[in-house]
Amino acid sequence: xxxxxxxxxxxxxxxxxxxxxxxxxxxxxxxxxxxxxxxxxxxxxxxxxxxxxxxxxxxxxxxxxxxxxxxxxxxxxxxxxxxxxxxxxxxxxxxxxxxxxxxxxxxxxxxxxxxxxxxxxxxxxxxxxxxxxxxxxxxxxxxxxxxxxxxxxxxxxxxxxxxxxxxxxxxxxxxxxxxxxxxxxxxxxxxxxxxxxxxxxxxxxxxxxxxxxxxxxxxxxxxxxxxxxxxxxxxxxxxxxxxxxxxxxxxxxxxxxxxxxxxxxxxxxxxxxxxxxxxxxxxxxxxxxxxxxxxxxxxxxxxxxxxxxxxxxxxxxxxxxxxxxxxxxxxxxxxxxxxxxxxxxxxxxxxxxxxxxxxxxxxxxxxxxxxxxxxxxxxxxxxxxxxxxxxxxxxxxxxxxxxxxxxxxxxxxxxxxxxxxxxxxxxxxxxxxxxxxxxxxxxxxxxxxxxxxxxxxxxxxxxxxxxxxxxxxxxxxxxxxxxxxxxxxxxxxxxxxxxxxxxxxxxxxxxxxxxxxxxxxxxxxxxxxxxxxxxxxxxxxxxxxxxxxxxxxxxxxxxxxxxxxxxxxxxxxxxxxxxxxxxxxxxxxxxxxxxxxxxxxxxxxxxxxxxxxxxxxxxxxxxxxxxxxxxxxxxx
Amino acid sequence: xxxxxxxxxxxxxxxxxxxxxxxxxxxxxxxxxxxxxxxxxxxxxxxxxxxxxxxxxxxxxxxxxxxxxxxxxxxxxxxxxxxxxxxxxxxxxxxxxxxxxxxxxxxxxxxxxxxxxxxxxxxxxxxxxxxxxxxxxxxxxxxxxxxxxxxxxxxxxxxxxxxxxxxxxxxxxxxxxxxxxxxxxxxxxxxxxxxxxxxxxxxxxxxxxxxxxxxxxxxxxxxxxxxxxxxxxxxxxxxxxxxxxxxxxxxxxxxxxxxxxxxxxxxxxxxxxxxxxxxxxxxxxxxxxxxxxxxxxxxxxxxxxxxxxxxxxxxxxxxxxxxxxxxxxxxxxxxxxxxxxxxx
Numbered sequence: 001x002x003x004x005x006x007x008x009x010x011x012x013x014x015x016x017x018x019x020x021x022x023x024x025x026x027x028x029x030x031x032x033x034x035x036x037x038x039x040x041x042x043x044x045x046x047x048x049x050x051x052x053x054x055x056x057x058x059x060x061x062x063x064x065x066x067x068x069x070x071x072x073x074x075x076x077x078x079x080x081x082x083x084x085x086x087x088x089x090x091x092x093x094x095x096x097x098x099x100x101x102x103x104x105x106x107x108x109x110x111x112x113x114x115x116x117x118x119x120x121x122x123x124x125x126x127x128x129x130x131x132x133x134x135x136x137x138x139x140x141x142x143x144x145x146x147x148x149x150x151x152x153x154x155x156x157x158x159x160x161x162x163x164x165x166x167x168x169x170x171x172x173x174x175x176x177x178x179x180x181x182x183x184x185x186x187x188x189x190x191x192x193x194x195x196x197x198x199x200x201x202x203x204x205x206x207x208x209x210x211x212x213x214x215x216x217x218x219x220x221x222x223x224x225x226x227x228x229x230x231x232x233x234x235x236x237x238x239x240x241x242x243x244x245x246x247x248x249x250x251x252x253x254x255x256x257x258x259x260x261x262x263x264x265x266x267x268x269x270x271x272x273x274x275x276x277x278x279x280x281x282x283x284x285x286x287x288x289x290x291x292x293x294x295x296x297x298x299x300x301x302x303x304x305x306x307x308x309x310x311x312x313x314x315x316x317x318x319x320x321x322x323x324x325x326x327x328x329x330x331x332x333x334x335x336x337x338x339x340x341x342x343x344x345x346x347x348x349x350x351x352x353x354x355x356x357x358x359x360x361x362x363x364x365x366x367x368x369x370x371x372x373x374x375x376x377x378x379x380x381x382x383x384x385x386x387x388x389x390x391x392x393x394x395x396x397x398x399x400x401x402x403x404x405x406x407x408x409x410x411x412x413x414x415x416x417x418x419x420x421x422x423x424x425x426x427x428x429x430x431x432x433x434x435x436x437x438x439x440x441x442x443x444x445x446x447x448x449x450x451x452x453x454x455x456x457x458x459x460x461x462x463x464x465x466x467x468x469x470x471x472x473x474x475x476x477x478x479x480x481x482x483x484x485x486x487x488x489x490x491x492x493x494x495x496x497x498x499x500x501x502x503x504x505x506x507x508x509x510x511x512x513x514x515x516x517x518x519x520x521x522x523x524x525x526x527x528x529x530x531x532x533x534x535x536x537x538x539x540x541x542x543x544x545x546x547x548x549x550x551x552x553x554x555x556x557x558x559x560x561x562x563x564x565x566x567x568x569x570x571x572x573x574x575x576x577x578x579x580x581x582x583x584x585x586x587x588x589x590x591x592x593x594x595x596x597x598x599x600x601x602x603x604x605x606x607x608x609x610x611x612x613x614x615x616x617x618x619x620x621x622x623x624x625x626x627x628x629x630x631x632x633x634x635x636x
Numbered sequence: 637x638x639x640x641x642x643x644x645x646x647x648x649x650x651x652x653x654x655x656x657x658x659x660x661x662x663x664x665x666x667x668x669x670x671x672x673x674x675x676x677x678x679x680x681x682x683x684x685x686x687x688x689x690x691x692x693x694x695x696x697x698x699x700x701x702x703x704x705x706x707x708x709x710x711x712x713x714x715x716x717x718x719x720x721x722x723x724x725x726x727x728x729x730x731x732x733x734x735x736x737x738x739x740x741x742x743x744x745x746x747x748x749x750x751x752x753x754x755x756x757x758x759x760x761x762x763x764x765x766x767x768x769x770x771x772x773x774x775x776x777x778x779x780x781x782x783x784x785x786x787x788x789x790x791x792x793x794x795x796x797x798x799x800x801x802x803x804x805x806x807x808x809x810x811x812x813x814x815x816x817x818x819x820x821x822x823x824x825x826x827x828x829x830x831x832x833x834x835x836x837x838x839x840x841x842x843x844x845x846x847x848x849x850x851x852x853x854x855x856x857x858x859x860x861x862x863x864x865x866x867x868x869x870x871x872x873x874x875x876x877x878x879x880x881x882x883x884x885x886x887x888x889x890x891x892x893x894x895x896x897x898x899x900x901x902x903x904x905x906x907x908x909x910x911x912x913x914x915x916x917x918x919x920x921x922x923x924x925x926x927x928x929x930x931x932x933x934x935x936x937x938x939x940x941x942x943x944x945x946x947x948x949x950x951x952x953x954x955x956x957x958x959x960x961x962x963x964x965x966x967x968x969x970x971x972x973x974x975x976x977x978x979x980x
Contacts, residue, residue, distance in 0.1 A: 375651045375978040376930060376946035379901075395880045395905035395924055398661055398684060398955045399862055402719050403818050407773035407792045409686075409716045410744040427795065429811040430848035432838060447814075468811060470793070 019050040019176070020073065022194050028180035029053035029163065030114050034122065034129045035174035044122040044129050047174060051076045053110035053181065079111060083118045110181055113154075113161035120154065127153050128168050129175040138169035140186040144179070167191060427468060488623055499559070558629055560622045567592055567625065571608040573633035575601045582632045583608065590625055591616030650979035654695055654704045658683040660956070660970045662692075664721035664739065667961040670696045671736050671753045672707065677962060678751065679704070680739055681975055682718035690714045692721065692741060694751060697977055699963055704977070712756050718743045719774060723751075725781035725961070740801075742774040746789050748801060762787075762799050764806055776819045781868065783825040790817035796830055798842065810840060812848070815858075821866040821874070823889075831861035831876055839889065851892040852885070854878050865909045870916035873933075877906045877921075884909055884921045886933065897937055901929060901944055908957035914964040918945075922954035928969055930980065948978055 019031040035047035055075060107115070122130035128151070132139045144152050144166045145159030152158070152166065158179075165184045168177045169191050178194075394400070432444070454472050461475045559570040569587075573579065580599060587594055587610065596611035614620040662682030670676040676696040683690045694710035697703075724738040737751040738759065748759040765772070772793035780786040785802040796817055798807040813832035820830045826842040835854035841847075851874075854861055860879045867873040873896070874887045884899040884906055904924035912918035922928040929944035948969075956970035965980045 373650055374946065374980055376928075376948045376980060379929065379944045379947045381943065396862065396907055397924075397953075398659070399907050400879070401686075402661055402684070402717065403775050403816075403862060405686075406717050406719055406743070407775060407816075409688075410773045427809050427811060428845040430840060430844075430846055432836075432848050432850050 016048050016050060016073065016076075019048065020052070020076075023050050023052040023178065026178070026190065026194070027052075028178050028184075029110055030117075030179050032114075032117055032177040032179075033171075033174055034133075034177060037121070040121070042124050044124065044127075044133060044175060046118045046120065049076060049080075049114065049118070051079055051111065051114045053114065054108045055111065075111075079107075079115050080118065083115050087119070109161040110163065113157060113163050113179075116157055117154070122153075128166065129177055132168040132175045133170050136170050138167065138188060138191045140188065140191070141166045141168075142183060142186060169195065171195070429468070492623070558626055558633065560626045560629070562620070562622045565614040565620070567610075567612045567614060567620070567622070569608070569610040569612065569625070569629065571606070571610070571629060571633060573606050573608075575604050575606040579606060579633060580608070583610075583629060586628050586632045587612060587625075590628060591620075592625070649702055652697070652702050652704055652977045654681075654706075654975045654977075656681055656683070656693065656973045656975065658685055658691070659973050660684065660975055662718045662721040662741070663956045663958050663968060663970050663975065664723050665958045665960045665962075665968050666723040666737055667725050668723070668737060669962070671751060672696055672710075673698075675700065676705075677960065678723065678737060679968060679975065679977075680721045680723065680751075681970070682714065682721050682741065684717045686717075688715055690717045692718060692739075694739075694756070695975075697966075699966065702977075704975075707754075709754050710751060710756055712749065712758070714741060714743060714747075716743055720776045722777070722779050725779050725784060740777065740779060740787060742777045742789060744773050746774060746777060746787060746799060760801070760804055762801065762804060764797055764809065775817065778820050778822050778828065780822040780825060780828075782822070786822075786825070788820045788822060788828050790820040790830055792816040794832070796820055796828070796840070798828075808842065808845065810845060810848075812838060812840065815860075818860060818862050819864040821864045823866050823871050829864060829866060829874060831864045833858075833860040835859045835861055835878075837861060837864065837874065837876055837887065849892070851889050852876065852887050852895065853893065863907075863909060865911055865919075867911045867916060867919075869911065869914070873911075873916075875909045875911065875919055875921075877909055880905055882906060882923065882925075884919070884931075886919070897933060897942055899929075899931055899942055899944075901941075902927065904953075907953070907955050910957050910959045910967075912964065913959055913961040920957060920959055920967060922957040922969055924953040926950050926953055926971070928954055928957060928967070928978075930967075950976065 015033060019033060023029070023031040030049060030051050030053055032049040033047045034044040037043045037045040050073075120127075122128075124130050125134040128139055128141060141147060141152055142165055144155055144163055147155040147158075149155050158164070158166070162181045163179050164181055166177060166179045167190075168175050170176075432447075454469055457476050458467075458472045461472070461479045466472070466475075557570075557572050559568075561568045561570075571583070584594065584597075591614060592612040593615045594610050594612040596609075598609040600607045660681045661684040662680075664680040666678040666680075670678040672678075673696065676698050679695050679697055680692055681695065682692045690713070692712055692714050693706070695704050695706050698705070718741040720742045722740050724740075736753075739749045739751050739756075741747050741749065746762040748762070750757045750759050772791040772795065774789045774791050777787055777789040780788070785800055786807065787799045787801055789797045789799065790812070791797065794811055794813050794815060794817060795809055796812040797809045799805070800807045812830050813834050813836065815833035817830050817832045820828055822828045823839070827839060828842075829837055829839045829851075831837050835856075835858050836850050837852040838848045838850050840849075852861075859881075861876050862879055863877045865875045867875070872888050872890060874889065876885050876887065877883070878885070882900060882902040882905055884902075885895045886897040886899065888896040899919075899921065902921065902923045902925050906921050906923040908923075909919060909921045912920070917933045918930060919933065920928060920930045926949055928948045928950065930946050931942060931944045934942065950969060950971045951974075952971040954969050954971045956968075958968045960966045960968065967978050967980055969976050969978065
């Protein structure tokens with residue numbers, strides 16, 4: 001790995017200190033000294049630098065003791081060290097990566113920018129440093145992140161890393177580059193000042209015709225189509241505004257000599273003519289102006305899709321996996337994918353080599369039909385204004401209707417199970433296996449319990465052949481209703497026979513049970529049924545009368561006889577204060593309109609004869625009335 | 637770029653809009669050339685009218701001129717809105733003539749229709765109930781593309797029914813869940829998965845009808861899962877959406893109950909999901925936020941979640957989404973009464 005050793009002979013050893021002082025004084029982010037490479041003539045490469053930008057953490061892999069002086073230089077050293085270790089890993093992937101003090105995940109974006117810059121090389125006359133050297137004039141680039149890649153090849157890198165202003169000026173046979181993450185408007189006096197004050201440049205290089213490139217936030221670039229741009233229409237690049245701090249870790253050796261006359265590109269193994277730079281335009285709020293002079297047309301060779309495909313497939317083949325850091329750069333691959341890679345191949349080339357393999361998939365479908373642009377636009381993190389919400393506020397309205405309501409529009413049996421031929425097309429009920437145990441076990445137990453109970457029910461309920469839960473429950477409901485009906489019937493029959501056999505009861509014959517109703521349900525009923533009634537008002541009897549007689553063994557009796565909607569209630573119950581009122585209340589609740597009431601209270605017994613008419617809408621049942629009255633009358 | 641609060645800017649060479657006389661929900665894109673014109677693709681659109689009489693129309697899409705053509709004769713009535721429409725997948729067999737396509741619709745029953753050049757003939761009505769009283773309406777179905785004679789239907793009576801449509805009989809029926817089943821998707825020839833109101837995703841294998849496997853349950857118990865999509869290119873992955881949720885949950889069937897990813901960039905509930913017919917890593921989702929997002933699933937997700945690749949904003953909540961299998965760079969979406977065919 002090329003170190004600064006050889007080059008530094010031509011540059012004063014205290015250059016680093018000078019750079020450090022310069023950058024710190026003007027409070028910029030970094031300073032880089034590009035010098036002519038000794039290995040490759042005519043090429044500017046990274047020589048030395050000082051990093052003064054944001055640092056996320058001073059944490060290092062190994063704890064390093066420092067004093068205050070060393071701290072300043074240390075970061076830059078560490079970054080350099082990291083770069084070297086990464087490129088060593090790149091060239092020999094199977095070797096154990098030499099440990100660097102810094103770990104990649106601790107770096108900020110600006111540090112990454114600085115780091116990546118170490119890999120760049122520039123031909124004389126190409127790229128910002130190259131042109132600076134050849135022209136001998138300082139260059140001030142504002143809005144570097146929006147610059148065209150013709151002008152500033154690392155513009156997308158700058159955009160990603162939020163480097164906004166870059167200034168280059170020639171010095172001592174090389175180029176000093178200063179960069180900052182803020183926008184600083186051009187001021188060549190600053191350059192001069194730096195030069196004279198810190199770097200001891202005596203001659204005034206600044207001339208009036210200093211080349212500058214500046215951006216202008218308010219204009220929109222006219223999409224004057226550069227004839228070199230390929231026929232694909234270019235969509236704007238809406239990349240991430242900032243890169244996550246976990247960034248590529250795999251920086252290949254930047255000195256691949258096989259690309260002719262190009263700015264830095266780090267794709268390995270690409271065949272000679274294939275790597276090209278495609279120019280692009282920012283058609284967004286921000287844009288960059290391009291000064292077209294002195295640009296070598298070889299900078300932007302139009303790219304055909306076929307070539308891109310070649311590159312993509314080649315990238316795909318070269319996957320140099322560094323296992324130890326795989327998790328880190330997946331994040332970046334996503335970020336990468338969010339760029340519209342179709343249009344900026346150079347950036348893709350730069351980063352795809354850095355990242356582990358490219359994403360042909362994102363390009364694959366797009367390249368199917370490169371003639372038409374997609375209706376979809378690249379997603380931007382914060383770019384989208386909150387879209388309109390559902391107008392009437394119900395989420396998933398149509399979907400819910402389709403699933404919840406439409407099936408019930410078919411108003412045949414909704415929850416009925418399909419009629420299944422039990423022999424052949426048995427309905428299977430698979431037992432659900434919950435693979436991931438703990439949380440599911442109580443749930444499974446609960447289900448099993450439910451199933452067990454249902455089986456028991458099924459066995460109790462006759463005439464139910466179907467095995468599914470719904471029909472078991474249905475059968476049970478039907479059976480219960482059936483039973484209730486039967487019991488009511490039997491009950492009435494039994495009471496009637498009681499009435500027959502019973503003579504006048506003595507008032508003091510006490511056999512009260514508090515829960516009369518329930519107990520007597522299960523007694524045997526005599527099937528004797530007489531059409532004779534035992535109510536006082538015999539002259540109102542018709543043939544269709546329902547008798548509901550009293551229970552066993554109680555002196556208190558209640559008879560409710562029904563003739564269509566007319567009810568005659570004969571009641572004997574122990575007298576207590578307010579019982580009559582309560583009875584009348586109950587009757588009115590039951591929609592019985594009492595038009596005749598006769599009551600006697602003797603020896604603590606209330607005898608009541610009530611004639612009433614049922615005013616309710618539903619069918620009235622004598623049994624219900626009787627029950628209600630019993631509850632009231634024999635309440636204690 | 638346009639103001640993103642409005643619809644995406646449409647150009648005539650990368651999208652086409654068809655305006656239907658009624659709200660559209662069910663939609664199907666044919667995977668084989670249209671009977672009317674071999675270079676065209678048929679699209680079936682089911683109406684959504686809260687009424688008995690609904691219609692299904694077939695239109696054809698010409699990718700070269702990027703236009704749609706309506707065929708007034710290719711249309712049929714359907715009782716109540718069809719809950720799903722689907723064309724026969726990958727019809728390659730020589731048994732069916734090249735001039736017709738088969739469309740299946742679900743509603744009260746599963747119905748098959750033959751789409752011919754100028755007419756649609758009903759082929760069969762697949763009714764499982766022996767008596768006419770009981771029918772369990774279907775919420776969804778899926779046509780097995782490996783075994784095209786097999787269709788699986790999901791119903792609100794908690795069962796899934798597997799049909800052999802060539803013979804027109806039920807292959808088998810399973811009580812799949814404890815509550816209504818809302819969606820079903822085939823994985824292999826004999827394996828399918830379903831989601832239900834009980835909030836679980838279960839996989840069933842027809843070779844072992846006694847057992848099913850729960851591979852995911854919604855975190856809040858009993859929150860229904862409404863839709864399911866199985867990645868046909870990579871059968872390890874499935875996607876599902878929950879009721880009232882803006883997340884698309886990606887599941888790996890090898891690691892049950894833990895979703896592989898939760899794609900949470902929609903700003904309102906998600907209505908539809910569909911995997912790419914070609915690439916195993918891409919999925920598209922659409923929701924009430926009027927956006928259709930295309931996602932690419934990375935091998936490993938970053939700390940802040942996964943961002944979509946690209947987005948399309950329609951003018952209204954997008955209810956339906958289909959990624960054309962025959963033309964994988966076109967996606968069809970349906971919102972209110974419009975259907976749009978978009979270039980990816």
